[in-house]
Amino acid sequence: MRSSVGGPVAEQGEHNPTISLGPRIVSSGGFDALYREGMGLIEEVASYLDSQGRIESRVLPREAGFLYATESMRLTTRLMQIASWLLLQRAVNEGEISRENARAEKEKVKFSATPSERGGPGYDQLPTQLRGFIDKGDRLFDRVTQLDLLERGSVPVQPELAANGIADQFNRLRAAFSDR
Numbered sequence: 050m051r052s053s054v055g056g057p058v059a060e061q062g063e064h065n066p067t068i069s070l071g072p073r074i075v076s077s078g079g080f081d082a083l084y085r086e087g088m089g090l091i092e093e094v095a096s097y098l099d100s101q102g103r104i105e106s107r108v109l110p111r112e113a114g115f116l117y118a119t120e121s122m123r124l125t126t127r128l129m130q131i132a133s134w135l136l137l138q139r140a141v142n143e144g145e146i147s148r149e150n151a152r153a154e155k156e157k158v159k160f161s162a163t164p165s166e167r168g169g170p171g172y173d174q175l176p177t178q179l180r181g182f183i184d185k186g187d188r189l190f191d192r193v194t195q196l197d198l199l200e201r202g203s204v205p206v207q208p209e210l211a212a213n214g215i216a217d218q219f220n221r222l223r224a225a226f227s228d229r
Contacts, residue, residue: 080142083196087135087189091128094182098125105176113174120175124186126161131186131193133158138200152201160194 098121106117137151146154167183 080138080196083189083192084135084139087128087131087193090182090185090189091132094124094128094186097178097182102176102179105179109174109176110171113171116169116171117175117179120179120183123161124179124183127186127190130158130160131189134160134193134197138196155197160190160197 102121106114106121109117134155137146137154140146141148141151167180167187172180
């Protein structure tokens with residue numbers, strides 16, 4: 050049997066191996082842009098926390114000062130987790146280590162959950178630049194965790210992911226081919 054575009058289509062009951070697109074997407078040129086963005090953000094945050102952020106934190110009220118310390122540690126921890134993932138994935142993409150070895154190493158670096166809500170007492174008093182870095186870090190973290198799931202071949206089908214273009218396309222492909 051042939052599809053409408055001329056390619057072969059497996060008959061029902063035939064062995065039809067699934068092609069995993071996740072590893073291909075993670076090793077694509079889009080990964081290079083994500084890598085540069087992630088490493089750039091890490092450098093920006095480190096520079097900020099070591100200079101301007103240190104100055105800004107000294108003038109905060111006590112409650113906001115405590116929150117500053119908490120949020121800056123949470124941010125740097127998350128960025129280091131992202132850096133580990135990005136470096137391992139780059140090593141795979143460049144053929145320095147196998148996908149299996151990278152997966153074993155990635156298992157050692159557990160992603161901490163992104164808080165579902167930001168805010169609370171003193172949050173509005175945090176420096177604008179720190180809050181901006183927190184937002185950027187959260188968005189980058191979400192993208193990396195989605196790529197990690199995609200690379201593993203376990204992207205969940207969730208309604209809230211439907212707004213994400215790639216996840217939406219995968220959901221549509223799953224729906225189209227789930228009956229075959």
